[in-house]
Amino acid sequence: MKQAMVIINPSSGKELALEYLRKVEDVLREKAGYDVVVNETTKELDATNFCISACEDKFDLVVSIGGDGTLHETINGLLDQPHRPKLGVIPLGTVNDFARALHIPLDPDQAITTLTSSRLRRVDMARVNDQLFANVVAAGSLADTLSSVTSEDKSKLGALAYFKEGIKELLGNSAASLTIEHDGGKWEGQAPIFIAALTNSVGGFENLAPDASVDDGLLHGFIVHDLNFFNTLTAGFSLLLGNLKDHKDVEYFTSRHIRVASTEDVKTNVDGEPGPMLPIDLHILPSHVQVIVPEDEEK
Numbered sequence: 598m599k600q601a602m603v604i605i606n607p608s609s610g611k612e613l614a615l616e617y618l619r620k621v622e623d624v625l626r627e628k629a630g631y632d633v634v635v636n637e638t639t640k641e642l643d644a645t646n647f648c649i650s651a652c653e654d655k656f657d658l659v660v661s662i663g664g665d666g667t668l669h670e671t672i673n674g675l676l677d678q679p680h681r682p683k684l685g686v687i688p689l690g691t692v693n694d695f696a697r698a699l700h701i702p703l704d705p706d707q708a709i710t711t712l713t714s715s716r717l718r719r720v721d722m723a724r725v726n727d728q729l730f731a732n733v734v735a736a737g738s739l740a741d742t743l744s745s746v747t748s749e750d751k752s753k754l755g756a757l758a759y760f761k762e763g764i765k766e767l768l769g770n771s772a773a774s775l776t777i778e779h780d781g782g783k784w785e786g787q788a789p790i791f792i793a794a795l796t797n798s799v800g801g802f803e804n805l806a807p808d809a810s811v812d813d814g815l816l817h818g819f820i821v822h823d824l825n826f827f828n829t830l831t832a833g834f835s836l837l838l839g840n841l842k843d844h845k846d847v848e849y850f851t852s853r854h855i856r857v858a859s860t861e862d863v864k865t866n867v868d869g870e871p872g873p874m875l876p877i878d879l880h881i882l883p884s885h886v887q888v889i890v891p892e893d894e895e896k
């Protein structure tokens with residue numbers, strides 16, 4: 598019989614996670630014909646360790662129930678594994694970038710019905726130093742600020758919570774000196790933030806990288822420089838309109854490898870969580886995992 602492991606963060610989704618769990622188990626057993634093992638997380642890295650055991654025991658499917666943090670920890674269990682189960686995603690977070698990028702319904706009940714879909718999409722992941730990411734890496738003083746956006750603000754303001762924190766930081770105007778090497782060249786200068794996106798949706802802004810598709814085999818790099826309070830507003834509008842890469846203070850490139858370094862102590866943010874200090878090396882892993890997507894997901 599096919600084996601599915603469900604990894605659930607019971608603290609996600611406003612107390613409703615365990616109710617959704619019962620529905621997920623029903624759908625997987627009754628409609629999709631899986632033998633189901635459930636693992637509840639209690640702390641950081643549990644989801645990674647559960648997913649490692651799913652790979653080692655050659656499970657067919659891993660379903661992550663939780664926010665982007667739980668998903669990020671889950672996919673890190675796939676690192677360096679020769680057998681990688683298919684992935685199902687039930688989004689219970691406040692931002693849910695990965696689900697947005699794959700057109701997985703943000704309504705958990707609808708997402709659960711997607712688990713019976715026969716449509717799989719091969720999705721790129723990327724490596725940053727010794728971990729994997731599914732959505733985005735940001736580096737710079739602004740990236741550090743993004744790590745401190747509270748869950749309360751995210752629930753209340755959605756993507757705009759990041760904008761609010763960003764403006765506060767830019768008023769302090771702290772750019773870092775960055776050296777960014779990519780397949781097409783090298784950039785050196787002062788920048789408050791560098792972003793490498795794998796998908797169109799970053800921080801809930803579905804338009805940040807409209808050209809980034811989940812399976813294009815590319816990292817999409819945005820160097821935002823010379824940002825002050827006034828042109829932050831125009832950059833903000835460009836972001837909402839989906840033409841950030843054309844903004845005069847933004848340098849855009851695509852690449853399969855990126856190295857970001859600094860002579861200063863600069864923090865990063867990986868998939869919305871605090872990441873390693875610079876330097877970082879990014880490498881695309883094309884078509885790394887097969888994700889269950891809705892039958893009618895547009896390409």
Ligand SMILES: Nc1ncnc2c1ncn2[C@@H]1O[C@H](COP(=O)(O)OP(=O)(O)OP(=O)(O)O)[C@@H](O)[C@H]1O
Nearest residue numbers: 608609638639640641663664665666667690691692
């Ligand atoms: N039982 C638990 N109680 C509290 N925290 C947990 C538990 N299990 C895992 N965690 C931690 O909670 C973090 C955040 O989880 P997750 O992303 O699922 O929820 P969220 O914060 O609601 O989502 P979002 O960031 O989109 O708002 C995880 O990275 C994990 O380390």
